[in-house]
Amino acid sequence: MLDSSFALLGGSPELLALFVGFGLVVGVLFGFFGMGGSFLVTPALLMMGYAPRVAVGSGMAFVFGTAVIATLKHHDLGQVDYKLGVIMIAGTTLGIEVGRASVFYLEALGLAGGVISVAYVLLLGGIGLLVTREALAGDGAGIDHDAADKDLSDYEIPPVAKRIQETVRIPPMVSLRGDVQVSAWVITFVAFLTGLLSGFLGVGGGFIRMPAMIYAIGVPVPVAVGTDLFEIVFSGAIGSYLYGQGGGVDLGIVVPLLFGSALGARVGSAATAVVDADGIKVYFGGMLLVGALAVGIGEVGSYVGSELLETLGLLLVIGAAVVVAAAILYTALRSLRATRRRGAASPE
Template sequence: MLGSLLSGPGFLGTSPEMLALFAGFGLVVGVLFGFFGMGGSFLVTPALLMLDYPAPVAVGSGMAFVFGTAVIATLKHHDLGQVDYKLGVIMITGTTIGIEAGRASVYYLESLGLAGGVISVAYVVLLGGVGAMVTRDALNGGGGGVDHETADKDLDEYEIPEIAKKIQQTVRIPPMVTLRGDVRVSAWVITAVAFATGVLSGFLGVGGGFIRMPAMIYAIGVPVPVAVGTDLFEIVFSGGLGSYLYGQGGGVNLGIVVPLLFGSALGARVGSAATAVVDADEIKVYFGGMLLVGSVAVGIGEVGSYLGNATLELLGLVLVIGAAVVVAFAVLYTTVTSLRVTRQQQTSTAD
């Protein structure tokens, strides 16, 4: 049933209704990415799978969307001086090989007729796991995602986590490289981190920042803002190559990617500006809740697909998109409310 919506006489073979849906969904995803600093692609591939796109198209288009988003975000982080190009270049090789391994797995599973199911189950586990982690951290008053306040600190002020120090002292296989923030680490540690997260990216069509950023911080010892900027920089190359490989197999649909990017680039600007007004920790619990709902929704959609029940498939899709819309709306509402309160205070002080 959902499949009948996909094709039509619109732009790039996509019907006007679907173009509007993708642009709107992109806007929502962009607000979340700009505000929380992660989660840009968590929901795109599952939503495409639930819309009955073949797994290689869902993953390939998701990856191409991540590539476009990373280009835009890297331009911004480059302006802020938050990209370690040496670390990025070393990571590109490992990530690219990892992405190719993940991509080959998708096509292998597709040839067995299992790709959609296995990827959906992986998303249920991933969204559920990350959602539970973010919710727990938010309830404990902790972080998760990018801490925008600490991201403004000087690089010299960052303390290397104990676990990163231990890895740096234990794994001393040459060649050793010195990174920004005076971090000295084996190139093999960097390559291993890059490969593992690359496999995840290639298999699920996500940027992998939610895994790679903590890995760069805790396994390599990179300061938070440099981890964010460098992660995006290397996604430009590895994601670009991954998209190219998926594109060769017909896995990249411009009718999906163009409207998604159109919406998300605007949403990311709004979300990023909102971080200057609202503390992300205040509403991070909603973000965690959204991921948990997303996990349940993908599960419902998959059960619906297995049983051939279109109603369950539609319910899963509505839940995925609805959860993202609710959290994006919460971000915008809190921001506007905070701005109005600040404005009223300024006015009464001036009086």
């Protein structure tokens, strides 16, 4: 019975256990940081010897499943703005097509490589500067872990968004969660621009959409997170469907990964209540760097045909993720025990 279940998923029990375990680790990272982890899956699959089509397609299907679970959670917390999501999906899709067409046009002119590189530097540099300035000003950066406890109308609208809301009053005006009133044209324009960048740079676009929703539309951070996830459900579903048609989605990979990550995400998300994220962020940065190094080592390994280097790359990717996830769990447990001891020691 058990053997037939493993056969149905197309893998050996060891492989399934590995995927569940890796999913658990990825889930803890996703639940804690609100991002990351999923981009470890595709390189890991590539290094395991899966065809790029299967690695990317299964990675995308995993992202789809993860986004469904995360959106359900944010829906329960009232942090998904479906009106905003639908307008964003329409604008983004149009932008992606224009971005993609621009790349083909620039390619015909022989300018694509240079222009794309410059756009990357400007974009990442700009977002990096903006986030760092906010962090230095003491507003904090990244996901707000107290989001669930805070009233949406308590969020301060960034000055840029406030000015846009006051200046551009072209009807129809749309009311968003957190008492935000904004012109539908502003949303469509922002969505179009983020889609354009996304199609132009060939990236998913979450890291562009989130700051755009916060700084240009003035959406509270938790709503931006929830609505972005809602968008990922759609882009992930369409992407998975397209890859699936070409045989690129392997349920033997996606099902156990999702099984582990859904549990890990709950644990990671619960850990945010007791662990100071800033202390762990440095590990997260280190993990990304080790991940990049590992992908490089793996690439060199496959180029020179060295199985040892390929294995080393895979071990580094998985090892870095395991170390950071373990650091989160260890710190959470230590913090909980310390709180319990203090509680036990203090008089009534």
